[in-house]
Amino acid sequence: MTYRVGVALEGTAEPLWRTLELASDMFLDDVHAVIQVAMGWTDSHLHRFASGPAYYSRESEFYLMPFEIDEGEQGEPEHTVRLDEVLVEPGDVLFYCYDFGDDWQHVIRLEEVTSRSGSAPRAVCIGGEGPSPAEDCGGVHGYDLLVAANDPAHPRYAESRAEYAEIFGAEVDPAWSAPTPSDEDVVNRAIGRLALDAPAVSELPARLVQLHEAIRFMPAQRALRQLLSDAGLDEPTEIAPDDAARMVARYTWLLNRVGDDGIALTSAGYLPPVHVKAAV
16 A cells, blocks of 8 residues: 655654654664654664554563664664555554654655555655754754754844854854755655665565664665666576676775784774775
8 A cells, every 4th residue: 555644853843743654564774764864863873663552652562773762772673664654544554753863753644545556666756845954953943043043134134144144153154954845856856765675674585684674774685785786686697707706806905905914004004005095
């Protein structure tokens, strides 16, 4: 099915939301990636999904990103939970927190369920309101302050500019951290680069699952899944020795450069310049 969902950021003075159409069988790690793009985030902080009465509720079930699993947090891994397992009927909600410091609280509400065409994209943004917040701007209060301080027509423009100068100094221009206007075309082009048609982790062979789980940068995880999908692993492939050597030449060069004795790092812990120059 196709799920139409509204993703709203809670607590802002002005409405800030995006409307998405998502494949109902999408796993939550991919839902996370779509939300990041749609809201204008850069995936630079931890995040967590929760299902229950509220995000901060003892009755809620949490779905965790890989880092949290490694840290021993309790909950289901997000890449094993499908969207249609946590949202079923219109009106159902799912909670999503991004950046545990700024505490950006999102509510994902299922608005409509429709039949799905095989040619439909896995995810698309069809609407929204409010500019995207800057990373590390101090949460909802910082966002509201920057919106007002960058809009001369805003009723709190002068007051907000004065408050901003008091906090950061008169020499700091609030335009440097101005919220970014949302552009659906830009968002959808970015969604198209997320490799959402790649196979789910659970569909990969065991050794590739281990490789996938060893990667901690989520965009790289998705890129790996897309590469594996494009590779057509269901059909045997013969690779000539010369081609294999060419494919791994950079890794072979590095291993040979390190050698059995290794390379001593500088006192600051960096690779010595002579090796960096040779690598470049």
